[in-house]
Amino acid sequence: MYVVATPIGNLGDITMRAIETLKLVDAIAAEDTRHSTGLLSHLGISKKLIAVHEHNEQQSAQQLLQRIQQGEHIALITDAGTPGISDPGAVVVDVLRAHGVKVVPIPGPSAVVTALSVAGIVENGFMFVGFLPASAAQRRKKLESLQALTTTLVFYEAPHRIMECMESLVEVLGGERRITIARELTKTFETIHRCYLHEASAWLAADSNQQRGEFVLVVEAPLPQPAVEVNQAAERVLRLLLDALPLKQAAKLAADITGAKKNALYEMALKIKNS
Numbered sequence: 001m002y003v004v005a006t007p008i009g010n011l012g013d014i015t016m017r018a019i020e021t022l023k024l025v026d027a028i029a030a031e032d033t034r035h036s037t038g039l040l041s042h043l044g045i046s047k048k049l050i051a052v053h054e055h056n057e058q059q060s061a062q063q064l065l066q067r068i069q070q071g072e073h074i075a076l077i078t079d080a081g082t083p084g085i086s087d088p089g090a091v092v093v094d095v096l097r098a099h100g101v102k103v104v105p106i107p108g109p110s111a112v113v114t115a116l117s118v119a120g121i122v123e124n125g126f127m128f129v130g131f132l133p134a135s136a137a138q139r140r141k142k143l144e145s146l147q148a149l150t151t152t153l154v155f156y157e158a159p160h161r162i163m164e165c166m167e168s169l170v171e172v173l174g175g176e177r178r179i180t181i182a183r184e185l186t187k188t189f190e191t192i193h194r195c196y197l198h199e200a201s202a203w204l205a206a207d208s209n210q211q212r213g214e215f216v217l218v219v220e221a222p223l224p225q226p227a228v229e230v231n232q233a234a235e236r237v238l239r240l241l242l243d244a245l246p247l248k249q250a251a252k253l254a255a256d257i258t259g260a261k262k263n264a265l266y267e268m269a270l271k272i273k274n275s
Helices: 016-024 033-043 057-069 090-098 111-117 136-146 159-173 197-205 232-242 247-258 262-274
Strands: 002-004 027-030 048-051 074-077 104-106 126-131 152-157 178-183 191-196 215-219
Touching: 002 016, 016 033, 016 074, 016 104, 027 033, 027 057, 033 048, 048 057, 057 074, 057 090, 111 152, 111 178, 111 215, 126 136, 136 159, 152 159, 159 197, 159 215, 178 197, 191 197, 232 247, 232 262, 247 262
Parallel strands: 002 074, 002 104, 027 048, 027 074, 126 152
Antiparallel strands: 152 215, 178 191, 178 215
């Protein structure tokens, strides 16, 4: 099995090795066979296509396993980019490797790496999150689980949810982090814009065209904050509230009661919960 990366937009980004692999295999497993037909036609390649998408991946994995065990060589592609990265492919690879099949990566375009390369991130590494949940409550819950991380966060987002996503990012992560908004990467209307999170919604709202296409959002790690002392009285109130309330609510209420800094109480609450 060959896991083949294909262009995320500009067809010129396909590698020579990817073209040769697609020419030599017996069949190609594709996320959307109609979409992939266009790419293969552009490359002058005609092969049997097997549909492998999110709704049939487990079943298709068994079919591909049988074909490979019968001596065939198969290439796996998605609509754009590298298979298995927020796209079908990971299940297929897992099943095949579990049965001893050799899986060969044919590297190439990746929206994650493409966006990071122009974001100017110089430290702290990054964590690829992918798509956030569509539900506002679940999206907030997911972001809260990432809030304390001191590393760059990379998200994918669809055009119809970009404004809601941006509101959630500001609400949970705060507005002082920098974000790189990478839209329609490698395509005709590619846009790469860097600003602070509190500025992002207004920038998107100012031009509806900037709300179209596929997005990669690179949210930088929070800047280190100087330590703020919490006096004993505030700590005592916080500990009492933590026995009855969720962490975030306890920190906010303790701040209202004592006048101590909410962020400092939140950090202390995290330490108390983890100890």
